[in-house]
Amino acid sequence: MISPRYHREIPQRYRLEAGRCEDCGEIHFPPRFVCRKCGGKRFAIEVLPRRGKVLTHTTIWIPPAPFEIQKPYVVAIVELENGVRLTCMVAEAPPDEVRIGTPVELIFRRLQAQPVWEVLQYGYKARVLAG
């Protein structure tokens, strides 16, 4: 990813800043310019909760080259406590540790380090909650 785009997306990738439509209250993540529900164009920043549960998941056995070293890994759609859904990798988890409904929290991890001349890319991943 080129660094100007990476920089633009820092608020959502680092701090989970979503856009809440000031007309109808719909929360968009990632943020949008136009509300998909009412067409509104005024948004307030809404920081998403970090906890949620796995809505569904899949195991990646044949990843893109930069992720080869991490295989097999789980990618999940996570439903956060306020109902917002997002897609992310599940860090550290052996595939059999992740089930539909598994409680998770969002953590800050390095998402990509290749190629070596590019900026390192950081953002959110899910982690299975203990217990």
Place this chain on the structure above:
Amino acid sequence: MYGIAGYGAYVPRYRIQVETIAEQWGADAAAYRTGLLLSEKTVPGPDEDTITISVAAGRDAIARAGIDPREIGACYIGSESHPYAVKPSGTVVIDALGIGPDCHVADFEFACKAGTEAMYVAYSHVKAGEMKYALGVGADTSQGAPGDALEYTASAGGAAYVMGGDNVVAEILHTYSYTSDTPDFWRREGEHYPRHAGRFTGDPAYFHHVLSSAQGILERSGLKPADFRHAVFHMPNGKFPLRAGKLCGFKPEQLEQGWVVNLMGNTYSGSSPTGLASCLDVAVPGDLILVTSFGSGAGSDSFVLRATDRLPTVQKLAPSVRDQLVDRRINLTYGKYVAYRGKIRMNES
């Protein structure tokens, strides 16, 4: 009253056993276990580095401080494994934690004592009245050359401290540093792994600086070892901090809680800060704690802290160091370990 308003520590989930490394190199595992007094070390995941460890520890420190992160006026990251050669770690950390942009940021390096440097400068700023709160972090994903004695100990983790004049959980009563040019351990630009001077890293480097710093702060404070509940000395291996503590006059039970190296390894800049966090996890109001770091090159920073009445109210707000050391460990094979540590040459993607 100035001191620690909030603290947090992070321990990665991956481990490699001393036996696993010894088997790879045809070494005597039992000799390493007894020689180094440790059984395993932490390993960072393939998506972890000094920045992610700093964010994880910093988030818990801010939670325990109970403050708005925008009130933090400075952020210092001490590490010898900053992910970039050119570009600060601290800028990523402040943006991830919601600190700034009204904030002074710097990365510190001083072998294993960069973490206590960050803590010392953060503390000095709030004590001088320059800002309300400041964050000091010690974190590392340390490297040891394959087959070298360092490979058995160089590990990953860190701790973060919000310093302030409000919400203090541990007042800093005294500080003292002792520094000289002592070339016991170094890494030149472009070199992949550090070099060390073998036994020279012991008496002239570690013990001279650690003992001078610890005895210096005891003299200046008028305190004696028996006054302390806990004492933490930098942990390059299991033996050094126990011997340093004994030579200073501390008893084993005073060293036990902060001695996390047997299950964690040497987290370099994160070592003594993590040991301090482990003591804060259990300390009760009024407890005195001595911390002495060590960084090769060489120098030591010492702090005398006293737990306040607020400490017990924040201890359970984040996972303890001991719980993280025991919970949900994943043991790695040597092959997986070298892959995660980037020691295998892959085709560029």
